[in-house]
Amino acid sequence: MTVSTNPYRGARIVVTGGGRSGTSAAAVLQRCGASVQIVDRDPRVLTTSLAQQGITYAGDLAELPEGVDLVVTSPGWSPRQPLLVDAAGKGVPVVGEVEIAWMLRDPAVPWLAVTGTNGKTTTVGMLTAMLAAAGRTVAEVGNVGPPVIDAAVDRQTGYDVLSVELSSFQLHWAPSVRPASGALLNLAADHLDWHGSAAAYAADKARIFNAQGISVYNADDAGVCAEVAKLPTTARTVGFTLGVPDAGQLGVDGDELIDRTYAAAGGREVLASVGDVSPPGPHNVANALAAAALARTVGVSAADVREGLRRYLPGAHRNVLVASERRDGYVVDFVNDSKATNVHAAAASLVAYDHVVWIAGGLLKGASVDDVRPLIERALPFLRGVVLIGRDRGVIADALRRHAPEIPLVEVETTDDRAMRTAVDLAHELACDAGSRVNATVTVLLAPAAASMDMFADYAQRGDRFAEAARQVAEDS
Template identity: 50%
Template sequence: MPHHHPSDSSQTPAPAGNDNPFTGARVCVAGLGVSGPPVARALLARGARVVVVDGRDDDTTRPVAAALTEAGAEVVLGDTPLPEDCDLVVTSPGWRPDSPLLARATEAGIEVIGDVELAWRIKPADQVWLAITGTNGKTTTVRMLESILRADGRDALAVGNVGTPVVDAVQPDSGGHVHDILAVELSSFQLHWSNSLRPHAATVLNVAPDHLDWHGGLDPYARAKGRVFARGTIRVVNTADAWSVRLAEEDGDPHTPVVGLRLDTPRAGELGVVEDLLVDRAFVAEPHSSAEELATLGDVRPAAPHNVANALAAAALARSVGVAPASVKAGLAAFVPEPHRIAHVASVAGVDYVDDSKATNPHAAAASLNSYASVVWIAGGLLKGAEVDDLVSGAVSRLRAAVLIGADRERIREALAKHAPDLPVVEVEGPEPGAPADHTVMDAVVARAAALAEEGDTVLLAPAAASMDMFTNYPERGRFFSDAVHRL
């Protein structure tokens, strides 16, 4: 497959006539969450008449509302009416499609879009988007991609759930500058509310059950992710993930290339791994007879299998805009993983302690457990309706013991009793009685795990569940764990 120049198919057709359809339009912005304020400001800057509605009326929303009112928006707190004579609704990604305001808008024939769709419509025509979605690994892959693009001297920015809201990244900053290339992290919610989005290249990293309550099942959840493979988009596919392959086949344009990723020897048109090398046989002049070495496994940190897959996805998207092989290597080597993602905390008495508090669902925890040979597993929290049977049955050969915490620990204990009846399992409800004031529940957890571990084992915090039953969020859960390990 030849090199694809960014100008090939990534551009949106220019809107006919008026290139600012928002002037004078009455637009309802639903929700004052993370995306609401930047959306409202972008619309105000384009001369729209903006009404922002949010059901909350509290100390968090009031100052935000006051700032938007001053900027020229009308704000309604404590209620979510559909404004009169409304032309368009821009919803926060978290609002469910069946929420009353959105249902009323749909019934009335008013278009409902999300922040990403709005950003796509107002972006400069020559700005290139490289898009990443998937149940797990999105943020890591987006940040790897940004690092690779910058190593190649490109004016690139990672956007989405990684810092800059996508709506802000398509508009000039205070110095009048707009980035040339965006590495865009997209959730299933954002994709659900996007209909004309057409990235230059995109990937679905993987699909596993998550957010099923919002989407109403696995099929609609997966289909939302598949919307990233729009007509004309180069499709980057994880060959080991059935949904990734299926969505590319069903939702993409048959005239646009599909680039496969695999953790073994790549075929023509794929990226893969040969011994300890990451190799490209897709974006080269002669895919059938030649290959380009991109990096080594040593450049990928950590080199756990799922993270090598993330690195290959980032490399493929970068290569789709002609990034040099040496820049892939330099970008991966320069990339620093985020905290609480398979982070090595310490080694104590020959036992490694690893914090993967970010593993908030079973699919992420499975990737984590897969990275170590003998594990004392710390798990539990809020399962959000997810099943743990497959996770546990797939990990049995690697488990030495388990320490369970949190509201849904019983379900994990049942799965362990079924698949690993002889495995030592300990449950911890709270801090040890009489523990020092600075000790948390994690001190008790780490102490029990340390007692169960033997030299050469890994004590792995990979909860497979959300944290809000016991902690503020997953970073706090991870921080308490590493503090407890250091006290140990």
């Protein structure tokens, strides 16, 4: 590994958390000449490979050892975690793996970065496909992909651009990162238990903007626009909207995605059609516009934007049709959107279908009845029934009984391995009842609006269990 700058030689560094980003950062820092210790509950994080590099295991510590120069923390560690509080009290800087990647990066390789409450992974996937269609050598890294640092210090592959997904946690611990272009997709209350307040959450998200670069923003989102208004008047901004775009924006006119920012002579250029966007739904059209805006900042043509959208394959657990059953006069579709782990994401998913039986519930991460109410009001025209699972299902149930008492509602009290099959069976019954009345397709939609860890290892396992149950129900009917 060769890097243009190396501020870490000789430094004593503690890495907290032995996950993918932590172990990648530890290995890179050790190769940079630092002395690295890993703090984690599980000593097995110190693999043979890491030990052979000279990295040591410090244990599960609540206080920082003497003489430490820097802490590199897992993005999931809250600033209120005792070890990080102790580090702050001792004046020891705390950063994340993304910050280390930025400090060691090749400055000639631009970072195109994406954040937002929802849609990050889809947008980054679309962006990567557009860049690849344009012949760029691109690495897709970050929040749900390989650690950013692995690509940032790679001088062998010859990446000429990084497509980077960043969570609010990662941005919080990356104070120096200033991407060449950064997009803020949307803002809604999320992870308030970690950030402490909606204002702190929004401020961390807004770190994606770079006053010296290009800031891409959702012109339809009031919270995002409020953060953009805080930028210097000299900042270069590009908005995207689901409406007809003004000059300096990307948007939608009829069935066409339109660019009025990078088109020649301030005119308009057709980038793609709405039909080129998959998965369907207004929120994914917005994601496509954001990806296109970022791609255009590095010279990707309209033709390559369209080709990238056509090549893009949606990730698992994101509005994926997993089973379908044709009945007498109607169809029941089963759609897995287990990645909808908060209220805002679930709302976007619900409005993509005409008739929905909604499976929801889990860990609401501090969301309240009042937070759920706007979701229900937005989804009400499409709801034909609701099945609730998980620890915090009562919050959603209370909101439904208060604001939509006419919607059939069933709660699944069991939390064992049978819970998802029970939920799918109940949702199927509600869907068949609705289908016989509307004579149209009814979608059984898993869009939990909540995290999964009360019942499942992660959202992927939750989605897999739903897909298995859906296929069994469709086959048995």
